[in-house]
Amino acid sequence: xxxxxxxxxxxxxxxxxxxxxxxxxxxxxxxxxxxxxxxxxxxxxxxxxxxxxxxxxxxxxxxxxxxxxxxxxxxxxxxxxxxxxxxxxxxxxxxxxxxxxxxxxxxxxxxxxxxxxxxxxxxxxxxxxxxxxxxxxxxxxxxxxxxxxxxxxxxxxxxxxxxxxxxxxxxxxxxxxxxxxxxxxxxxxxxxxxxxxxxxxxxxxxxxxxxxxxxxxxxxxxxxxxxxxxxxxxxxxxxxxxxxxxxxxxxxxxxxxxxxxxxxxxxxxxxxxxxxxxxxxxxxxxxxxxxxxxxxxxxxxxxxxxxxxxxxxxxxxxxxxxxxxxxxxxxxxxxxxxxxxxxxxxxxxxxxxxxxxxxxxxxxxxxxxxxxxxxxxxxxxxxxxxxxxxxxxxxx
Numbered sequence: 001x002x003x004x005x006x007x008x009x010x011x012x013x014x015x016x017x018x019x020x021x022x023x024x025x026x027x028x029x030x031x032x033x034x035x036x037x038x039x040x041x042x043x044x045x046x047x048x049x050x051x052x053x054x055x056x057x058x059x060x061x062x063x064x065x066x067x068x069x070x071x072x073x074x075x076x077x078x079x080x081x082x083x084x085x086x087x088x089x090x091x092x093x094x095x096x097x098x099x100x101x102x103x104x105x106x107x108x109x110x111x112x113x114x115x116x117x118x119x120x121x122x123x124x125x126x127x128x129x130x131x132x133x134x135x136x137x138x139x140x141x142x143x144x145x146x147x148x149x150x151x152x153x154x155x156x157x158x159x160x161x162x163x164x165x166x167x168x169x170x171x172x173x174x175x176x177x178x179x180x181x182x183x184x185x186x187x188x189x190x191x192x193x194x195x196x197x198x199x200x201x202x203x204x205x206x207x208x209x210x211x212x213x214x215x216x217x218x219x220x221x222x223x224x225x226x227x228x229x230x231x232x233x234x235x236x237x238x239x240x241x242x243x244x245x246x247x248x249x250x251x252x253x254x255x256x257x258x259x260x261x262x263x264x265x266x267x268x269x270x271x272x273x274x275x276x277x278x279x280x281x282x283x284x285x286x287x288x289x290x291x292x293x294x295x296x297x298x299x300x301x302x303x304x305x306x307x308x309x310x311x312x313x314x315x316x317x318x319x320x321x322x323x324x325x326x327x328x329x330x331x332x333x334x335x336x337x338x339x340x341x342x343x344x345x346x347x348x349x350x351x352x353x354x355x356x357x358x359x360x361x362x363x364x365x366x367x368x369x370x371x372x373x374x375x376x377x378x379x380x381x382x383x384x385x386x387x388x389x390x391x392x393x394x395x396x
Contacts, residue, residue, distance in 0.1 A: 016278065022290030025054030029289065030193050038190035040207050042232070044199075045176040045285075045294050050132060054290045057132050057174070071279075072170050073253075073320070073363055074113035077353035079336075081116030083327040084251075088121060088165045090382035091249050095163065095374070098247065102126040102154050102164035106241065107171040110136055111143040118149045125164075126154035156244075163246045163374075169253045172303065173295045175237060177229035178211055179271065182222035186212050189227070191286070199286040208232070215263075218301050223265035229273055229296040235306045242310035247374030249381060250312060253320060255366050256298025272297035300367055312371040316384040321364030324357060326386035 029047055033039050049056045073080045092101050101124065108114060108129030118127055127149075131137045144150050156162065179189035187203040188211065194200040206212065214230050215222065222228055241250060262268060275282045277292035285294055304314050318326075336342050336350060358364045370381055 016280065016288075019277065019288050019291055021288060022054040025051050025290040028054075029191075029199070030197070033191065033193050038192045038202055038204055040204075041179040041189050041191060041201075041285075042176040044191045048285075048289055048294055049174060049176070051290070056290055056293055059290075060135065072112075073357055073366075074109075074116075074169065076356060076363075077350060078116035079329070079332060079350060079353065080324075080357060081113045082120045083324055083329055083332065084113070084167070084383075085117045085120035086327045087249075087251065087323075087381060087383040088117070088125065091165050092122070092125060094376060094379060094381075095247055097124070098163045099124055100126055100154070100162065100164075101248075102128055102156070102162045104128045104130060104156075104162065104164060104166045104244070106130045106166070106168040108136070108140055111140040113167070113169060114140065115143060115147050115149065118144070118152050119147070123152070125152075127152045128154045128156050128162075159244070161244055161246045162248075164248045166241055166245055166248070166250045167253075168241075168251070170255075172231070172234065172237070172252060172254045172298045173256070174293070175231045175233050177231045177273070177296045178207075179227060179229055179273065180206070180211055180215075180222070181227045182224050184224065186215075186222070199289070201286075214302065217305075218259040218263075218299075220259055220263045222263065223269065226263075226265050226269050227271040228263055228268070229271050231296070231299065231302070234299070234302050235309070238303065238306040239310045242307065242312050242371075242373070245312070245373050248372070249315070249375070250307065250371040250373075251383070252298075252303065252369040252371075253366055254298045254369075256300050256303075257367070259299055259301035262297055262299050262301075298367070300369060303369055307369075307371040312373050313375060315370045315372045315375060315381055317370070318368050318384055318386070319360070319364060320366040320368055321358045321360060322386045323368040323383040326383050329354065329358070 025047065029039070029044065047055065050058065052058055088103055103117070103125060105114060108131050114127060114129065129137055129140050141150070141153065144153060181187050181189060181203060183203065186206055188206045190202055190204045192200050192202045210232055211230055214232065256262065273285060273294065273296045275285055275292045275294055277288055300317060308314060333350070333354065337347060356362045368383060370384055
């Protein structure tokens with residue numbers, strides 16, 4: 001769940017000499033290619049990230065964090081979770097303080113967002129984590145228990161529908177994507193095993209007409225030679241998430257853009273796919289299979305269409321910087337600064353973290369997409385109010 005990472009530390013290049021493919025996974029990918037032919041990139045990305053026995057997000061150790069491969073906003077500083085709690089509390093109050101009211105967090109990791117968020121929320125609001133690997137959930141439960149928050153955990157049966165707020169921070173960017181390239185006609189990129197045994201990229205006929213249909217529906221015409229990514233699984237993911245939401249909000253935070261910007265033939269001629277390992281960025285998707293993250297920018301236009309198809313209402317799209325401003329980041333900074341218990345070291349870390357969170361050249365430009373069901377007509381969620389208060393603002 002990485003992708004565009006302007007927040008990468010400006011340290012000397014990491015030593016990657018000890019890294020290699022996850023051997024079992026790499027072998028299985030080669031076997032499947034030899035047995036069935038070239039593998040669409042979406043299938044390769046699915047295996048590389050989510051294979052039960054060797055995928056990147058199935059490893060024993062969690063990948064995010066300062067000591068991992070990348071760092072997300074919740075790991076950067078607890079203030080992110082504290083401020084997001086204000087959006088959740090606002091939703092709860094706006095809907096009449098229903099009980100139960102539950103925060104469902106997809107990509108919950110080991111609790112970097114949950115702990116500060118729950119500490120700032122009323123005890124009546126519960127929490128349900130969703131993770132692809134149960135080991136992460138077990139660690140998260142332990143962390144919540146250590147923080148005195150174990151009673152906030154709510155176990156939800158499959159296909160249950162709840163009132164609350166569904167949150168996914170940097171999840172959509174890690175959904176498998178098909179890669180396409182315009183060659184007079186649309187071609188799809190696939191993975192083949194070269195003569196030397198290495199994985200290599202080739203062009204094939206599209207494996208599904210849905211690829212061309214997605215571009216056509218969004219009014220996109222790729223330039224000759226242009227490469228692009230299409231996350232067809234987005235519709236299913238959002239449909240499933242929306243089906244579990246009664247009254248409340250779906251908040252999606254990720255780097256991405258509306259289709260016209262995402263597929264710009266000049267700025268995005270080579271697409272947005274990137275790999276991350278040890279805070280190092282690469283455009284080589286085929287090295288360190290199972291040991292590096294793969295990510296692509298999110299198509300905000302496709303997200304909005306999928307959400308509305310699933311019965312949700314688009315309440316607005318803003319940037320992370322604007323959302324944090326709306327949630328009172330400036331007042332919170334002043335409160336922390338005025339607190340006698342705040343050390344210079346803690347304040348310095350907070351200031352540095354906020355620079356990354358708010359800087360439009362870093363995390364500040366991440367998109368915050370907000371959708372609702374049963375939301376009062378004409379009402380605006382708190383985290384959208386900064387944008388709405390700005391003259392001439394729009395929902396880019």
